Amino acid sequence: MPDQVDKCLEVRGLGAGYGSLQVLWDFDLEIGAEESVVVLGPNGAGKSTLLKALLGLLPARTGSISFFGRRIEGLRTSQRVRAGIAYMSEVGIFPELSVEENLLMGGYGLPRARLRRRIEELCQLFPEVARTRRGPAWKLSGGQRKMVGVAKALVADPRLLVLDEPSAGLSPVYVSNVVEALARTRREAGPALLVVEQNMKFLAVAQRVYVIEGGRLRFQGTVPELEADDSLRRAYFGLQGA
Amino acid sequence: MLWLFALIAGVLFGLYYGLAALGLNLIFGVMRMVNLAHGDVIMLGGFAAVLLFDHFGVNPLITVLLVIPPSLLVGYLTYYLLGRRVQRSRDPEMMSLVMFFGVSQVIEAVAVIAFGNNEASITSAVFGTRPFSIAGQGVPGAWLVSAGVGLVALVLLFLYLYRTSLGRATRAIMSSPDEARAVGVNPDRISALTFGIGVGLAAIAGILSLFMIGGTTPSEGVDLTVTAFAVIVLGGLGSPMGTFLGGIVFGLALMFTQTYAPVWSGFAPFAILLVIMLLRPTGLLGRTVRSV
Amino acid sequence: MLIPRTRTVGLAALSALLTVGLAACGAASTTASSGAPKDIVIGTLYSGSGSFANSSLPEFQGLKFWISQENAGGGVYVKAFNKKIPIKLVALNDQSSTTTATTEYEQLVTQDNINIFVPDFGSVLTLPAVTIAQEHHMLLFDQTATGSPLFTPGNQYIVLCDLPLSAIWPDPLAHFILAQHISRVAILYGANDFDATQAATVKSVLAQGGVTPVYYQAVPTATTSYGTLLHDIAATNPQAVLELGYASNDIPFLQAVQQGGYHFGMVATAFPGQEFTLIENAVGKAGLSYTYTYGVPPYIKFNNVSEGLGTNAFIAKFGHGNIANVSFENVAGYNTGLIIQAALGHATKFTQLGMRAALFALSGHFTTLDGAFKLNSEGGQVGELLPLAQLFPTATGNEIKIVYPSASADHAPVYPAP
Numbered sequence: 038m039p040d041q042v043d044k045c046l047e048v049r050g051l052g053a054g055y056g057s058l059q060v061l062w063d064f065d066l067e068i069g070a071e072e073s074v075v076v077l078g079p080n081g082a083g084k085s086t087l088l089k090a091l092l093g094l095l096p097a098r099t100g101s102i103s104f105f106g107r108r109i110e111g112l113r114t115s116q117r118v119r120a121g122i123a124y125m126s127e128v129g130i131f132p133e134l135s136v137e138e139n140l141l142m143g144g145y146g147l148p149r150a151r152l153r154r155r156i157e158e159l160c161q162l163f164p165e166v167a168r169t170r171r172g173p174a175w176k177l178s179g180g181q182r183k184m185v186g187v188a189k190a191l192v193a194d195p196r197l198l199v200l201d202e203p204s205a206g207l208s209p210v211y212v213s214n215v216v217e218a219l220a221r222t223r224r225e226a227g228p229a230l231l232v233v234e235q236n237m238k239f240l241a242v243a244q245r246v247y248v249i250e251g252g253r254l255r256f257q258g259t260v261p262e263l264e265a266d267d268s269l270r271r272a273y274f275g276l277q278g279a
Numbered sequence: 280m281l282w283l284f285a286l287i288a289g290v291l292f293g294l295y296y297g298l299a300a301l302g303l304n305l306i307f308g309v310m311r312m313v314n315l316a317h318g319d320v321i322m323l324g325g326f327a328a329v330l331l332f333d334h335f336g337v338n339p340l341i342t343v344l345l346v347i348p349p350s351l352l353v354g355y356l357t358y359y360l361l362g363r364r365v366q367r368s369r370d371p372e373m374m375s376l377v378m379f380f381g382v383s384q385v386i387e388a389v390a391v392i393a394f395g396n397n398e399a400s401i402t403s404a405v406f407g408t409r410p411f412s413i414a415g416q417g418v419p420g421a422w423l424v425s426a427g428v429g430l431v432a433l434v435l436l437f438l439y440l441y442r443t444s445l446g447r448a449t450r451a452i453m454s455s456p457d458e459a460r461a462v463g464v465n466p467d468r469i470s471a472l473t474f475g476i477g478v479g480l481a482a483i484a485g486i487l488s489l490f491m492i493g494g495t496t497p498s499e500g501v502d503l504t505v506t507a508f509a510v511i512v513l514g515g516l517g518s519p520m521g522t523f524l525g526g527i528v529f530g531l532a533l534m535f536t537q538t539y540a541p542v543w544s545g546f547a548p549f550a551i552l553l554v555i556m557l558l559r560p561t562g563l564l565g566r567t568v569r570s571v
Numbered sequence: 572m573l574i575p576r577t578r579t580v581g582l583a584a585l586s587a588l589l590t591v592g593l594a595a596c597g598a599a600s601t602t603a604s605s606g607a608p609k610d611i612v613i614g615t616l617y618s619g620s621g622s623f624a625n626s627s628l629p630e631f632q633g634l635k636f637w638i639s640q641e642n643a644g645g646g647v648y649v650k651a652f653n654k655k656i657p658i659k660l661v662a663l664n665d666q667s668s669t670t671t672a673t674t675e676y677e678q679l680v681t682q683d684n685i686n687i688f689v690p691d692f693g694s695v696l697t698l699p700a701v702t703i704a705q706e707h708h709m710l711l712f713d714q715t716a717t718g719s720p721l722f723t724p725g726n727q728y729i730v731l732c733d734l735p736l737s738a739i740w741p742d743p744l745a746h747f748i749l750a751q752h753i754s755r756v757a758i759l760y761g762a763n764d765f766d767a768t769q770a771a772t773v774k775s776v777l778a779q780g781g782v783t784p785v786y787y788q789a790v791p792t793a794t795t796s797y798g799t800l801l802h803d804i805a806a807t808n809p810q811a812v813l814e815l816g817y818a819s820n821d822i823p824f825l826q827a828v829q830q831g832g833y834h835f836g837m838v839a840t841a842f843p844g845q846e847f848t849l850i851e852n853a854v855g856k857a858g859l860s861y862t863y864t865y866g867v868p869p870y871i872k873f874n875n876v877s878e879g880l881g882t883n884a885f886i887a888k889f890g891h892g893n894i895a896n897v898s899f900e901n902v903a904g905y906n907t908g909l910i911i912q913a914a915l916g917h918a919t920k921f922t923q924l925g926m927r928a929a930l931f932a933l934s935g936h937f938t939t940l941d942g943a944f945k946l947n948s949e950g951g952q953v954g955e956l957l958p959l960a961q962l963f964p965t966a967t968g969n970e971i972k973i974v975y976p977s978a979s980a981d982h983a984p985v986y987p988a989p
Contacts, residue, residue, distance in 0.1 A: 092460075092461055094457055094460060094461065113465070114460045114461065114463070115460070115463040115464065115465045118461070118462060118463030119463060123462075124461040124462075126455075126457065126458055126461060128455060128458060129458075130458070131450075131451050131454035131455055131458060131459070132454060132455075133450060133453065133454035133517075134447070134450060134451060134454060138447055138450075138451075141444075141447060142447060142448070142451050142459070142462050142464075143462055145444070145448060145451075145462045145463050145464055146463055189462075193462075193463075281802075281803055281806060284799065284802045284803075285799055288798060288799045288802070292796065387620060388620065391619070391620050391624065395625070396620065396624035396625040396628060397625045397849045397852075398625065398818065398819055398822050398849065398853055399852070399853060400822060400826065400852075400853035400854065402826075402829065402853075402854055402855025402857070402858055403826045403827075403829045403830040403854075403855075403858070404829060404855055404857060404858075406830075408829050408830065408832045408857075409832050410830075410831055410832045416802075417802075417831065417832065419798055419827070419830035419831050419832075420830070421830045422798065422830070490826075490830070491796060492795035492796050492823060493795050493796070493797070493822050493823020493824075493826045493827070493853075494795075494822050494823065494826070494853050496622070496625075496819070497620065498620060498621045498622050498624070498667065502793070533796070534799045537790070537796075537799045537800050537803070538799055538800075538803050541759075541788040541789065541790045541800060542762055542788065542789040542790060542791070544790060544791060544794065545790075545791030545793055545794065546791070
């Protein structure tokens with residue numbers, strides 16, 4: 038459990054949904070500064086809803102969200118982004134824009150010079166992004182898209198990077214690449230990291246794990262603790278046949 | 280050489296059609312709303328030019344500049360008063376059809392009361408009555424002026440969309456609204472601005488329509504909306520560059536049929552639209568069929 | 572001109588609302604089972620908006636002017652009852668839509684208990700009324716729909732009031748071309764009954780004189796860009812260019828002639844005579860100078876009339892003495908009233924076919940400010956011929972003068988145009 042002072046994100050009793058359908062119930066989540074957390078759960082468990090509520094893409098119906106001690110549940114998405122949260126959706130990029138423009142959009146609102154400098158830094162960090170930089174984003178392969186998506190999310194130099202199923206639609210070899218890229222960002226700059234996933238490979242970058250089922254918190258703990266839990270191990274490791 | 284003239288005329292008219300349709304596509308792309316009052320805004324632009332010319336002798340080219348600030352204001356207000364509510368409804372595309380159909384009817388009715396039912400125009404002599412020679416063909420000066428204004432407006436729009444941060448954000452919303460919000464774009468601000476730009480482009484097209492299609496009348500709005508819609512579908516929904524291309528295809532189809540089979544000239548551009556829809560349902564430059 | 576018309580549009584709309592309101596209150600004025608009706612109900616449509624409004628509204632004004640004149644004198648004289656009966660008007664707005672017009676025509680004849688059935692302006696909006704009138708055995712007082720297909724031998728329920736059949740419109744025009752020994756003629760016409768009949772007439776008259784058009788093409792009625800068409804026409808090197816369309820075609824056509832800097836010996840269009848102020852405002856003085864058009868009332872004057880006001884009296888009363896305040900459609904609407912007046916005033920039986928019989932009896936013996944009233948066997952108008960007019964520049968604008976046939980001419984034609 039992270040120290041009070043060091044807390045990046047603190048979610049208490051969060052509920053959210055669409056229309057008459059409530060998807061997320063009374064959810065608690067904490068992330069320490071520079072900590073990396075993976076939220077595991079099956080399809081339809083409420084993972085994406087959790088992230089959308091965090092970002093303000095969906096209004097929170099109940100509960101509170103604190104970001105470095107500041108309450109943000111009432112802020113607009115653009116204000117939360119400016120406060121230092123970066124989000125990569127399942128799509129992750131703007132297909133109609135060029136790769137370069139995607140990176141520029143990642144730092145929307147930043148001063149021009151700083152934006153350029155950040156993009157150069159990231160192109161060094163992600164050579165595969167640098168290679169495709171001048172081309173249109175819709176031509177990228179699935180794996181390249183995720184790389185660009187991660188780079189784009191990092192342009193604004195966020196304090197918390199939030200990723201929605203980075204493995205979605207990727208072949209296993211690309212999943213390894215993305216995991217490796219995330220590990221790289223952890224070593225380099227180190228924003229706190231929140232990944233929601235079904236894919237166990239992402240546990241490689243996790244310091245702590247949450248399990249969400251039916252919109253409610255089922256488990257929280259470290260990776261070894263998860264592995265020690267019989268029923269969860271069967272549900273996640275067993276099925277994935279790791 | 281009839282074909283050469285048809286080619287030149289088709290391209291010049293294409294620029295005009297592209298301009299007349301661009302605002303509609305921009306608004307659709309950013310807001311997923313079909314502005315059925317688009318043609319009525321074109322009509323109002325035409326009347327603005329006629330009234331300013333008749334009463335104050337204002338050259339229509341000056342009017343092109345004069346309509347920009349009020350258009351931006353009107354677009355801005357329309358978005359915040361009407362557009363935003365529609366966008367937040369459950370089915371914005373359908374709701375926008377219903378609402379802007381109503382707006383279109385109101386504009387037409389008010390225009391009839393304000394301007395009468397008569398066709399209004401400005402004599403073509405404003406831009407001279409001596410044709411210019413292009414590749415040996417005598418092309419009316421008014422066409423060149425209109426196409427020139429259209430081209431300048433298109434170039435400025437493309438510079439805005441591709442070279443400025445706001446323009447990039449506009450295209451980002453067109454590409455994926457949620458993704459754009461997630462990088463901190465305020466969609467209301469961009470939408471209001473885009474609505475203003477869309478209205479402004481339509482008003483400018485209206486001024487040019489006096490010289491390209493002879494005049495303006497309060498009832499022409501619906502026809503112009505249909506034409507503009509055909510052009511954007513032809514070029515690809517959500518693709519500004521496609522609209523430009525769609526306009527030129529439309530213009531060429533019209534001028535070549537006028538030359539070789541005049542009686543089919545009202546039908547041919549729409550026949551080409553159908554053929555292109557069958558071969559490429561996304562339009563010439565549309566990449567994906569949108570599910571949003 | 573623009574501003575006064577604007578006001579009348581508002582007034583027309585308002586008064587129409589009122590009459591519609593009255594009609595909705597119940598058809599109080601049905602024919603009584605015995606004796607005379609309380610009032611004569613005229614049912615009509617007008618276009619308060621849309622593409623026909625600029626012709627329909629002034630025509631409607633003319634009809635209402637006639638009604639107000641009659642009602643001021645205690646009503647219209649009905650011979651069958653040998654007394655004057657007040658006129659009530661039921662007018663519905665079809666907004667230039669044929670679909671709306673069809674429904675509203677049905678409503679007029681089935682629910683509003685009308686005695687006199689008057690359609691809206693022009694062939695497009697009159698066409699749906701023709702069948703409805705025939706089915707319900709109502710005599711249709713067709714105002715300005717002149718296309719030949721509207722008149723068929725089997726149909727007794729139509730008379731054309733205010734214009735000759737469009738097939739005979741261009742007769743003087745075509746004969747003028749032959750008289751001037753013009754051999755290279757280009758004809759561009761709208762693909763609709765009204766324009767196609769005219770084009771066919773010109774072509775056949777010219778053929779009798781041994782002239783074959785160098786260009787003869789139809790374009791869609793909705794055509795508004797004429798630059799390319801004119802370029803192709805100019806390539807055939809014509810002496811005379813005839814564009815037979817509606818006003819919404821004539822304006823862009825005349826604009827395109829100016830834009831392209833074309834100069835032909837003769838340019839003729841259909842509507843500057845009927846819509847003079849409108850077209851001159853739109854295309855400018857120079858755009859109309861020396862062009863030709865159909866000469867229509869009030870530019871052809873008929874002061875020696877057997878029914879109603881003569882041309883000068885109408886201009887004085889309706890147009891406050893200024894011919895610029897009087898359009899052809901005003902005359903047409905008023906003339907429709909005069910034909911109704913004649914039918915009611917001469918029919919011995921107050922029935923639809925009774926009125927028809929009266930009009931056929933009057934045919935050829937009856938003149939109004941619209942000219943000599945003469946029907947063919949199908950109810951088509953063949954009396955009110957349209958002479959050829961030319962527009963001559965003056966200090967302030969253009970002036971319409973009749974130039975052919977010479978018998979009715981008040982000015983010599985200027986050919987070729989300077």
